[in-house]
Amino acid sequence: MARSGDRSDLLAAGVEPGPVREQFASEISDDAMWVAAARDGDRAAFGQLYERYARMVHGVLLSKVAVGDVDDLVQDVFLRALRRLSTLRETASFGAWLAAIARNVANDYHRRSLPEEPLTDDASDHEIQSGMSGGDQDGPAAEILEAVMSLSESYRETLILRLVEGMTGPEIAARTGMTHGSVRVNLHRGMEQLRAKLSVSRAVGPEQEKS
């Protein structure tokens, strides 16, 4: 029986139909045009970039910092991008560049919060616990988000973009600059791990209630 995370299965399915790729190819050309216009002082063009990329930035940050701080940091990311727009060499790579800024802002956030604890790529217990601080801490949604936050970084970022921000796999790839194959692997393996965690918590929950 093929497992949903098998590499051959994933890579085989990684080829997108033409119209989807064409759609995102045209968006990349829009990005280049808006970046050029924003560099020339056109704030409306930068607003268009915000409209297109705000969900991606929000999702990347949500996978790394407390819910209550995400909205402020989204603004920080775009302001930082605005200041550094002149340093972007490949305008078609705006999404990947912006995602990198978002990850750096999240890292700065943790450095300021925990100056003596180096960050690792894997989720630490502290990060998982802090994920909900300052936000809605009750209910099944918070429990599910906490389960997502307990996954490894690449899985939780991709899953949050898909399940929280409502982006499709091709859209995640286009916005973050990741390859379709990477996004697909992260989605499948992350989802598999999330299902396992949720089924364990469903099984443990009633037993705890009984005891």
Place this chain on the structure above:
Amino acid sequence: MDTGNNRTENRPSTQSGDYLWDRSGEPDPEIQRLESLLRKFRHDSPTPAFPEIVRELRWPFFRWRIRLFPALATAAVGVVAIVAVTFLVYRTKPTPTTLAGWDLTNVQGTPRIGRKTLSAKEGTIRLGIGQILETDSQSRASLQADDTGKIEVGPSTRLRLLSMGSGLKRIALDRGTIHTYIWAPAGQFVVDTPSAVTVDLGCAYTLQVDDSGAGMVRTSLGWVGFKLNGHESFIPAGAACATRPKVGPGTPYFEDASAEFRSALARFDFEDTTSQQSAHDVSIVLSEARNRDALTLWHLLARVNDEQRVLVYNRLSQFVPPPATVTKEGILRLDQPMLDLWWNELGFDDISVWRHWERSWRGVSTSAREK
């Protein structure tokens, strides 16, 4: 392997994979459930107003030269090239982006912009659009914008800079206390609070907002407009006005009015739920009113019921007779031009100032909870 008790373990990968990947194929109920529950955390903030972008200097010739540097270096002219590059890089540094905003100075403690704290040694830094200034219980700060005015930020305060346009400077006070001295033209400085919007009309005033979103404005110079959902109050120097979430501004009053007057007015504005209660409190306000409390009575005209309005009209007429062009019938049906003409007789200021600026910022969206 299908265990029979976990419906997720044996899901065909093609079905769940397609839906997980691009929502094509048969929907996966569990993924749909997760999407539905998690969407509450989704990004939903509107596009903020970004600061002005200063056009960078562009030297296409220089960029062309940069691409040739490796070849030039291998051609043994490296030293010359490096000197040229050093010179040109120095000359073509992009002009830094200019951030519109307020200059922030630490007065006491450790005010913060976002997560950055401002120590007393750091002098002045810029609070930009979209940024958040917070002070703890031991901190105070000062904001100044040369073309707008000065704001003293008290302890335990959180404010956000919303816009800094040439015609409208807007901040949001989420909680805490600010003392403002505004020299921008009347109507250009606006503060959103959780329960009302204050519009500066050439003045100095203190605005407080508590954790529940309730607010209080005290005007020390000029006057302030306080507004929510068309419910508006004009607060001249020496007067105060409270505001409450979902209710909006109460009725302005002079703080030297009697305690009975102020208590009855507060109950009328925010507590009374029956016509009997409000009639009782209006009767106290009318009996306790002095000449200068015409300010309060004028505002009450539009807030009481028809029966009470006759009583308020009669009492206000005793203090400040209406001008000849204003009729009792007109006031009782709340004719706005007549109300405005009578206001102008009270001696505070010409209400056309307010009407002009009210029209000018009426179309501007507000972050106050105008729901």
